[in-house]
Amino acid sequence: MTGSSGTKAALTWAVNVSVILLVLLWLFPTVGLFVSSFRTADQITASGWWASLTSSQQIVQLRAGGRDAATEKDGIFIVEGNLLTDGADAPGPVEITAFGVSSRAVDAYKIGDTAEFGKGKTFTLKADGTYRYTSADRPRRRGQRVFVTAVLPPEFTSENYGTILFSGSGQDNMAKAFFNTLTVTIPATIIPILIAAFAAYALAWMEFPGRALLIAAVVGLLVVPLQLALIPLLQLHNNIGVGKGYLGVWLAHTGFGLPLAIYLLRNYMVGLPRDIIENARVDGATDFQIFTKIILPLSFPALASFAIFQFLWTWNDLLVAKVFLIDSTGQTTVMTNQIVELLGTRGGNWEILATAAFISIAVPLAVFFILQRYLVRGLLAGSVKGG
Template sequence: MQDMAGRKPALIWAVNLAALLLVILWTVPTAGLFVSSFRDRDQISATGWWKSLTTTEQTGFVRSGTAEDQRAEGDVFVIEGNVLAPDQSLLGWGTRAREPAAYRPGETAELDGARLTVAEDGSYRLESDRPFEMRRGERIFVTTGSPPDFTLSNYARVLQAEGIGRAFMNTMTVTIPATIIPILIAAFAAYALAWMEFPGRALLTAAVVGLLVVPLQVALIPLLRLHNDIGIGKGYLGIWLAHTGFGLPLAIYLLRNYMAGLPREVIESARVDGATEFQIFRRIILPLSFPALASFAIFQFLWVWNDLLVATVFLGNTREQLVMTGVLRELMGSKGGEWEILATSAFISIAVPLVVFFAMQKYLVRGLLAGSVKGG
């Protein structure tokens, strides 16, 4: 017993560390996506999101003015300009690509018969004792620093120009009914299988369990042909029915196991008092089964929200019909280099599932565990 007691704290620490690691692995990429969605392309290309609150260093070059821009100051010919963009600070500068920060602001470099000085504010002065004859300006390499900058323009662009706003509404239109309808149907079916006596109840329960292992891919084409034959075609009604059919086996299984574990005395007392089956279902079973209903709602909502295959088959691929996953797929092909657009679109896509999960996650474990250990 002492050995077992001595191992228990070590096992607890191992479990806690494993859980913490999983939380970190899940949270860090989400946080990075959120931060990147507010950064512009230059910042994302220059530094990682973990450096978003620090000054961003960038190296590039600008060209000075040409011979046409020179002016005479006594016996000296001068070309002036500025190497900095707004909100940038000069960290160093140079005249060769291998040493882009060879000189500090305010220092002077000797060129071929000329002298170049770049001040801290980015203004440069190129002077020579002879007139300049160059048609192209001298290259001035600069290492600049940009302060942290966050913008909402990424969200405005993806919601309007890139079609994410329309796709968001399409996804909500698909997901909400496709979550509510199977819950309503499954709740009635689960109550009947758990508490009502009728011939073939055991066979129906076995059939529901068997349907859990049937992959939805084998039913896509036959179901689409059926929709076309009965006149539904491609549209919201068709995809609602498809998601309902694919989600019902799991919903009935979870809710039936949960309802079967509810106290029998409460049900029998209600029947003795003259309550009908519908009254028992509405006033007793549904309130007590809320954790199981919520746990399935999370699963169904997340599955439908992140679905691409069923939406492509039963809804279509036109711009007006695309859901969020469809638009993200197109953006990956057409905007593969614009990371700020992809990050913003991806975070919009996961924002609603995150809200739903955190709002209802306290019921998730209760519903799943109760449905797995109780049966009738």
């Protein structure tokens, strides 16, 4: 018995460890982008983002006080002060482990030791940063150069977000694209829901010839690639005067979202209790009343899950926006398109790219985490039933 419970414990342990590894593996890419968006361009090129999470040992070049700070005593010039806190570039009170006075030996001396160099010069550095520099000659105007090996804490900045959201430069500024994306998304999410809800009700609860055929058609249209629709619809939009613009992209998203909407909503409505609907019919309610007063409120979970799908899909879409919305002026660019353009022009500027990308994925991520319950329910209704 002990043997079997032993293997069981080992198995549980192994499962826990492998799940932790899998989760870390899946999170790692996103975390990398998130962390990078809070680093400056110099920091990003100097080290991998994973190095920025822990304190890192770095060589910092600092200067002691110059001629003005020196005092003369018995023919020796003395400069005293604190390397870590004096001056604008001082790193503040950090842990230091070694120092040097030449760029060829940056960590030659231990903290507390006295370096002797040049013509009768000495330099003593203590752990709190206080130093004492002595020289037989009159010090130069700029002070002695000192290399300090310091353990610097992680450092982050929100400057990149300022650049992306509020800077005036057109190419990097995502604020306009953000609002454009929002403008595309909201009508494109709301309009198909209503159309689909009525159709789903008819397909679920009304008897008429050809119903099975229509349901089969919806299932078939679910998988028709929207690539086929690009040129014919663009032609159509140009012919009827819609052209490229918001109206065109709303219509296109509505059309492309309808099959999934009808399918999800019908699957859900079919499962609603028959009694309620039949009682209402007996009491003399019309189909329109049944639909608006009973079916619609009861179907809220399915409506919510489709709304989330459609929101994520329209927010994240690139192809439909490129074909139906963005014209040559570029005034109506959406975030995904602007990021692709940034990838071309700012390929190496990760502080710009990471921040821009993170701004575009922040909203869907928030929606995802808040409304995950409905999303999962919708996925299950949409897929498992098909099997």
